[in-house]
Amino acid sequence: KAGVTQTPRYLIKTRGQQVTLSCSPISGHRSVSWYQQTPGQGLQFLFEYFSETQRNKGNFPGRFSGRQFSNSRSEMNVSTLELGDSALYLCASSLVGQGSEAFFGQGTRLTVV
Amino acid sequence: GQQLNQSPQSMFIQEGEDVSMNCTSSSIFNTWLWYKQDPGEGPVLLIALYKAGELTSNGRLTAQFGITRKDSFLNISASIPSDVGIYFCAGPRVGSARQLTFGSGTQLTVLP
Numbered sequence: 068k069a070g071v072t073q074t075p076r077y078l079i080k081t082r083g084q085q086v087t088l089s090c091s092p093i094s095g096h097r098s099v100s101w102y103q104q105t106p107g108q109g110l111q112f113l114f115e116y117f118s119e120t121q122r123n124k125g126n127f128p129g130r131f132s133g134r135q136f137s138n139s140r141s142e143m144n145v146s147t148l149e150l151g152d153s154a155l156y157l158c159a160s161s162l163v164g165q166g167s168e169a170f171f172g173q174g175t176r177l178t179v180v
Numbered sequence: 181g182q183q184l185n186q187s188p189q190s191m192f193i194q195e196g197e198d199v200s201m202n203c204t205s206s207s208i209f210n211t212w213l214w215y216k217q218d219p220g221e222g223p224v225l226l227i228a229l230y231k232a233g234e235l236t237s238n239g240r241l242t243a244q245f246g247i248t249r250k251d252s253f254l255n256i257s258a259s260i261p262s263d264v265g266i267y268f269c270a271g272p273r274v275g276s277a278r279q280l281t282f283g284s285g286t287q288l289t290v291l292p
Contacts, residue, residue: 071222098278110223110268110282123279157222159280166230167211167272169280171222 069094071160071172079178085146088175092139092160098122099141100169101133104155113156116141117163148179183207186269186283194291199256201286203269212252213270213280214243223268227254259290 072091080086092099100123101113112125116135133143139160145152155176159169186203193199203212211230215223227238229245229252236243242255256263266285273279 073222100278100280102280102282109284110270110280112273112279112281115276115278117278123273123276125279159222161278163278166228167213167277167280168225168228169213169278170225171215173220174222176220 071158071170073156073158073172073175075175076173077176077178079180080148081180082148082150084148085144086148086177087142087144088156088158088177090141090143090158090160090172092141092158093170096160096162096170097139098161098163099135099139100159100161101141101143102157102159102171103127104157104174105153110157113143145177150179153177153179184269184271184281184283186286188286189284190287190289192289192291193259195259195261197259199259199263199288200253201267201288202251202253203283204251205271206250207274208249209252209271210249211272211277212243212245214241214252214254215268215270215282217266217268217285219265226267256288259288261290261292264288264290 098117100115115123135141155174157174159171214226217223227243234245269283270280
């Protein structure tokens with residue numbers, strides 16, 4: 068069974084640009100969550116999607132958005148990039164109604180210059 | 181909001197030694213999860229705990245869900261070089277099973 072797949076693995080963007088990251092969950096997992104990991108703030112929850120609807124949202128500005136498609140694949144978008152957005156962005160997939168176990172992808176390392 | 185305090189922040193141990201780390205919170209958690217993260221990779225789920233007092237093992241790893249539901253412990257026995265990495269505890273936000281709060285991590289170094 069394939070794990071969570073995130074693309075791309077690495078990305079370098081310039082301040083002010085926007086970026087889209089992609090996540091394919093484990094087959095059969097319908098919930099996709101996104102997390103931001105930085106040395107200073109650690110792992111922080113961005114948002115969760117299930118059945119193409121945002122179910123939960125963390126404390127991030129509106130520049131961070133996401134969506135989920137009917138095949139459960141998800142994308143997150145960050146607009147007007149700032150230097151502080153440089154981070155490892157992690158996607159996690161979960162079975163709905165099966166507790167809190169989340170399975171993470173390898174992440175996308177975003178560097179904003 | 182809910183916060184998880186994880187300790188120690190880092191550990192240096194000799195290969196073969198046992199390791200213990202813990203996570204505490206001022207809030208009650210209904211689930212405790214333990215993850216390991218290698219450099220450049222995403223966290224890997226090691227153990228999930230769902231019941232107060234529960235003790236669960238996964239090979240050389242043993243984790244316990246504290247009776248007060250405000251703490252959890254992870255023990256690694258007979259450490260080996262591949263145990264090196266960052267260990268995180270995590271728990272779901274109240275009312276949201278899949279919105280996880282993470283501890284700050286314990287960086288484990290195993291010396292030969």
